[in-house]
Amino acid sequence: MFENALAQAADEVSACLTQTLARYPNVPLTDAMRYAVTGGKRLRAFLVIEGARLYGVYPRQSVWAAAAVEALHAYSLVHDDLPCMDNDDLRRGLPTVHVKWDEATAVLVGDALQTLAFDLLASKECAPKASTRIELIQTMARASGGQGMVLGQMQDIASETALTPLNLDQITELQANKTGALIQWSAMAGPILAGQDVGPLRHYANALGLAFQIADDIMDVEGDAQKAGKRLNKDTEAGKATFVSLLGMDEAKKRASDLIDEAESALAPFGDKAQNLREAARFVIARES
Template sequence: MFKNALAQAAEEVSTCLTNALSTYPDGPITDAMRYSVSGGKRLRAFLVIEGARLYGVYPRQSVWAAAAVEAMHAYSLVHDDLPCMDDDDLRRGLPTVHIKWDEATAVLTGDALQALAFDLLARPEAAPKAETRVELIQTMTKAAGARGMVRGQALDIAAESALTPLNLEEITELQAAKTGALIEWSAMAGAILAGQDVGPLRHYADALGLAFQIADDIMDVEGDAAKAGKRLGKDEDAGKATFVSLLGLDGAKARARELVAEAEAALAPFGDKAQNLRQAAQFVISRDS
């Protein structure tokens, strides 16, 4: 059931992004945008669509917000891979944008993907009420900008040159911004679309986002690079603090399981309707990519 829902969300979002980009002028930036938004698990899109479904908002409407968060996520990956950031050559098993094209194209592609995200949220199809569209845009700016994802990336870069490694509280704060903020927005978007309280889904997403990052840290230590589609072991090579280095491998796995239990408990008000979201929580700590 969960795997089918994840695949269906991916298909719907891919179609939405393809249609949106079909109106763009031909050229290397549009080509790189298409390249960047292709593939991936589409977990954030799935969270939007499933969260919205809890409130009776169906994919013909929620797909716009789902596509928007995937465009924003793709922008972050394109920039994150740049030599001035993480300097990665592979993403999803393929050359990163600055390797396939060049650094200038990668910067501009990321900029264009960020603009695409807000364009999708601003369209009338995304929500009938203008007030709802404004709320989606405002909350996205907080999640993606200097109070969220960008702040987390800045903290991550600063940590590389810090005299002492980050402690557990600091690494949790960093990852809640860098990884967790967009995951939180994705889960809350459905409640925003329905004009409902975002509290239960925010609690779910906070636990899910942290579990996701702990799973990434575990994968960086014991994962298979071929399956992950990216370079592993880079945090250890750089001497960066991670959940594994701070908690130990067994401790990190135990903490991830605790967080999954927290995420599942937050879904209690929704009963059986939230089963796909419960399975998503299990998925984030069992994935190999």
């Protein structure tokens, strides 16, 4: 059931992005934008759509917020892959944007995808009430900018030249910003669309986001690069502190499992309606890419 729901969410978001980008000029920039948003698990989009469904908001509306978060996530990956950041040549098993085109194009693609995200949230199809659209825009800006994802990326860059490796609390804060903030927004978008309390899904997403990053650190050590579709062992080669280096492999796996239990517990008020979100939590620490 979860696999079908994940695939359905991916199809709905891909159709929304295709429809939107069809209105863009037929130029190389648009081709590169389309390339950057193709593929991936669409987990963040899934969280938007399933979180909204809990409150009676269905994909014909929630898909706009789901597409927005995928556009913004794609922008972050394009910029993260640049030579001035992680200098990666492979993403989702394909050449990164700066490799397939060039660095300048990659910068502009990221810029265009970021603005696309907010354009999607501002559309009336996303939410009929202007106040709801404003709340979605404001919370995404905070989750993705200098208080969230971008801050986390800067903290990550700074950690590479720090005189001493980061400790566990510092790594947890960094990853809560770099990875967790956008996952949290994705889960909160549903109740925001419905005008409901975001508390239960925020709690769920906080635990889920941290487990997601611990699973990434584990994959970086034990994963298969071909299945992951990207270069692995980057953190080890860079000598960076990770959950695995600080906790050890066994304890890192236990910590991730405990966090998934916590995420599932946060869904108790929703009963069986939240089964797909429970399975998504288990998927996060079992994935190979």
